[in-house]
Amino acid sequence: MELRRTNRASLIKKESLNKNQYFISIIKQGYNAGLISVKTAEIIETGISSIIREMILKYTSGDSSSVKDETAAAILSSIYYCIDAYAASLEIPGDIILQLNEKSMKDIYELGIEAINTCIKESNMLYKEIYNNKLDIPMQTYNDTINEVLPSFFATYNVEFGAHEVASTMDYPLAFDDMSTRGIFYIKQYLENLKTETEFCSCFSENNIMKTLSVYGHKFRFDYINAPINLFEILLDQSVFSVLSGSDEVGLPITSLQFEPIFSLFSTMQEADIHINIEKAFSKITDIYSSNNSVLKDYIIRYEKLFVKRYITALDNGNLANMVLIEGENPQDGKIIFDDGDRMDDEQFTKLIDLVEVCENITEKIELISSQVHSLEDYMDLLSSDCLYDDEYIDVFGALSDTELAVIGGTILNEELRNGPLNISSKILLGFKKNAEQDWQKYYVDFILNLDGNRQKIIEGMINKFSFNTDVVF
Numbered sequence: 001m002e003l004r005r006t007n008r009a010s011l012i013k014k015e016s017l018n019k020n021q022y023f024i025s026i027i028k029q030g031y032n033a034g035l036i037s038v039k040t041a042e043i044i045e046t047g048i049s050s051i052i053r054e055m056i057l058k059y060t061s062g063d064s065s066s067v068k069d070e071t072a073a074a075i076l077s078s079i080y081y082c083i084d085a086y087a088a089s090l091e092i093p094g095d096i097i098l099q100l101n102e103k104s105m106k107d108i109y110e111l112g113i114e115a116i117n118t119c120i121k122e123s124n125m126l127y128k129e130i131y132n133n134k135l136d137i138p139m140q141t142y143n144d145t146i147n148e149v150l151p152s153f154f155a156t157y158n159v160e161f162g163a164h165e166v167a168s169t170m171d172y173p174l175a176f177d178d179m180s181t182r183g184i185f186y187i188k189q190y191l192e193n194l195k196t197e198t199e200f201c202s203c204f205s206e207n208n209i210m211k212t213l214s215v216y217g218h219k220f221r222f223d224y225i226n227a228p229i230n231l232f233e234i235l236l237d238q239s240v241f242s243v244l245s246g247s248d249e250v251g252l253p254i255t256s257l258q259f260e261p262i263f264s265l266f267s268t269m270q271e272a273d274i275h276i277n278i279e280k281a282f283s284k285i286t287d288i289y290s291s292n293n294s295v296l297k298d299y300i301i302r303y304e305k306l307f308v309k310r311y312i313t314a315l316d317n318g319n320l321a322n323m324v325l326i327e328g329e330n331p332q333d334g335k336i337i338f339d340d341g342d343r344m345d346d347e348q349f350t351k352l353i354d355l356v357e358v359c360e361n362i363t364e365k366i367e368l369i370s371s372q373v374h375s376l377e378d379y380m381d382l383l384s385s386d387c388l389y390d391d392e393y394i395d396v397f398g399a400l401s402d403t404e405l406a407v408i409g410g411t412i413l414n415e416e417l418r419n420g421p422l423n424i425s426s427k428i429l430l431g432f433k434k435n436a437e438q439d440w441q442k443y444y445v446d447f448i449l450n451l452d453g454n455r456q457k458i459i460e461g462m463i464n465k466f467s468f469n470t471d472v473v474f
Contacts, residue, residue: 011035012094020182022084023096030097040100047105051079059161074162081164081183082112089115116159119184124154126191135201137209140226145172145194153187173230173457175303196299197232203289204235204252212238212252215325220402220455228461229454234325236285236303237452241324243281250288253325263320271312278308306453313450318391322398323452343375349382357387362395370399376407383440393443402455406462409448412441413463424448424460 011033017025027044030036055075056067067075086108087096099108127150134146153168164183174193181189201209209231216234217224235252242250244266245258266274282304290296314320344352352372359365365388373379388396397405409422413432416422426449433445448456 012092012097014093017093019088020084020180021080023080023087026087026093026096030094035094035097044100044105048076048079051106051109052076055079055160074165078159078161078163078165079109082109082116082159084112085115085119085163085185086112113159113163116163116184119188120154120157120159123184123188123191126188126195127151127154130191130195130198133198133202135198135209135231136206137213137231138225139172139213139229139231141172141228142231145170150187150191157184171228173228173454175230175232175306175453176299193299196296197230199293199296200289200300201231201235208252209235212325215253215327219325220458227458229458233303233452233454236300237307237323238325239285240278240281240307243284244277250285253327256326256328259321259324259326262324266315266320274312274315275308278304278311282307310450310452319394319398319447319450322450344372344378348372349378353382353385353387356382362392365392366396366399369396376411380408380411384438388440393440394447397444397447402458403462405448406459408444409459410463412436412444417463421464422460424456424463 012026012029012035016029027036027041031041052072052075053065055078056072057065059067059071059075066072083105087093090096096108103111131146135142137143149168149170153166156167158165166183166186170177170190172194174190174197176193178189179186204212212234213224213231216229217227238252238254239250241262242252242254242258244262245254246261247254247258266277269277282300286297286300290300310323311320314323352368356365356368359368369379369382373382383393383396400408410417413422416428416432422428429445429449433442436442436445448459451459
């Protein structure tokens, strides 16, 4: 096999490689850099074709050399996944090109299967450790993922014909979850992160966890037992607020007296000083919970960037209280609830708009709306009537439950939902905001983007459920 020798390390740029087409990316770079000749490229193609013919025969138990196009495509993807696995195991990407002198594509494919089997064993060991140390909490997605979903994956994972697939869905969300990774390598990174998050959560007593979850569910009016929320984020967020309040010990949740100095102090603080204080808080938390666990320490520090961004945004928009769980607060007061009841007649609606418009107190405005608006149509007509001003929209949205926010989101994001289930991201929402026809829709986007990650995931799930589940009727 012809190979033009040069400095492979400098010509193959690892940062430019597609991790889901790793081998192909290397070959393309090598070809463009003159490392691989046309003859070599043809030999690679022939080798791949030979492997897929062999695997199709194995798939059909020798009965046929042809399968449906989608089956053949899946088998080919599985083959490339195995080849990628071996190529990615090499310290220098260009080494795979040199090995083409010594090994056939079948040899490289089989080495990839060995690498995957090793990853399966390591992942199984991780799973058993997680299972043996799982938290005793009544969170359905957490327990189902550990007790049912992960065992199902290991039982059905097929290295030969579906190495790239993850047939099971990990319903329990993580603070960091690279969903662009596929197959067993996705499962391994999921397990590694789940283990780290569980180690942090296990630092808290069961009573403390349940108390925090109860306040969280009560504040945002949802069933935390069945909701897809991430416990690590909730406990870490509230731990940070506990430290920021000046408490000598981390207590969850904090009291209203502890929250007052956080708001008053930080509302006048420069952004650079906010960063410094939050960094100190995270440093204290890592000292308390991860002094002997470097992996957990790095994970917490990595999360700090997400926290700081949300904190400053919430502070700037006057929504800091939405991030904090305060013991004893009553979130039901002043809440707006619409249940698709009877619509107001024109006279009633006009009278309400006039009252809201002249009212100068936002709390009183919310009470007016909550006492008289009971249908989605009336509520959205009110938002469009210009009787609210600037940040008053944010306060009004803050009086809605996650279910009601999801219903509104599903209504105004209908164009985005035509392409399939919605994945809430700043890119998607900012794109919608840019083209939004009405100001209140822009404020809605700002409100959703300022929510913590758990609430965004809950609202996203509800939007998709309402939009794509025909059993849900309004």
